[in-house]
Amino acid sequence: MTTYLKDYAHFTNKDEMDEAARRHVIANWNEMNDTDRAVLDLIRRYSVKYGAAHLKHDTMAEVIGKSNVTIRRAIRKLESLDIIERIHYIRPVMNGLGANIYTILPFNDQSTLTTPPTVDEPSDSETEDVVPKSEAFSSKSKNIKSLTLTDTYPAEPTLPPTTLFGRMKELLSTTIGDNSSLARQLFGIYRALSLRMLKFSIHEHQGELFEQLAMQALHISIQATKRKEIRNIPGYFDGSTVN
Incomplete structure (x- = not known):
């Protein structure tokens, strides 16, 4: 029975886990390669039922079609990016290390963190000349002959297929x-x-x-x-x- 895997799950249902995996991939697209994404997707699919996966390196290597060394490297990468957690599992009967348990971690959106509001410092000079915003913008724009706007935002990466x-x-x-x-x-x-x-x-x-x-x-x-x-x-x- 694999119901013990529920003890290691970070989510209450499959949809929450899938959404976290999707956001991890988007946020770390440039740091991850195809093998990293394949390993994450494999862990996600094996975690559908209980929220965690009990997998051997050899099994992962065989399914993905990569070497054992490559799989281990991808797992370390995913751990370093705080995408997955690896739990060393002790077999109750044999009292020895078995296959590792892997769980997908919740996505921590750093962009939602708030910053303290800024407080305007009072001016030391009461006679400081104030230039209206419209006038200041106009004086600067006289020296600008042309302006080319370039979209510097990278295109959103295409997510790997899930079906x-x-x-x-x-x-x-x-x-x-x-x-x-x-x-x-x-x-x-x-x-x-x-x-x-x-x-x-x-x-x-x-x-x-x-x-x-x-x-x-x-x-x-x-x-x-x-x-x-x-x-x-x-x-x-x-x-x-x-x-």
């Missing part, structure tokens, strides 16, 4: 090229296989697991296309998902 189809489509576009029809075909294979399994009571709560297996099968299929020529990618993906 399985979106993640599959993004992975395909960054590896073998943009192919929406292939993404739809692969997603259809996943739907057919997962629905066939989810009808059994033993698998009825394993939706997240089947999504992970689908992404893992897609990674395997893409890696195979780089090693050798595969004429039927959907068929290879189908076989990788079943195995």
Whole structure:
């Protein structure tokens, strides 16, 4: 049973956690790379049910398709940015360290902090000449021939997709090229296989697991296309998902 994970959750529901993860990504977009965002999204998806995730480094590496060292580096990055918290878990029976527990931290919006109001200091001179604001602006504007305004605000980053189809489509576009029809075909294979399994009571709560297996099968299929020529990618993906 994994209900013990509720003791480590920082949120009362899934929507609050998703919103915090989204704001973390926006606020730290320039400090994070694709792997950092993928690790955060993996923790978020595994935390949907209980608010925390119990994950091994090897599992994360296999799902994301990166090395164990890269996953550990991404976790340290997310910790340093105060995005996630890592809890070392002691197995009750074996009395030894098991897989770590990961939780997404609430987003601390520094922009909401208030600053103390400023108090106008009284003037030391009572005879100081006062120039009307309109006159002061006018005198300065005489020396300005032209003014070009440039938008210096960076564009808001595009958030990583949260749906399985979106993640599959993004992975395909960054590896073998943009192919929406292939993404739809692969997603259809996943739907057919997962629905066939989810009808059994033993698998009825394993939706997240089947999504992970689908992404893992897609990674395997893409890696195979780089090693050798595969004429039927959907068929290879189908076989990788079943195995």
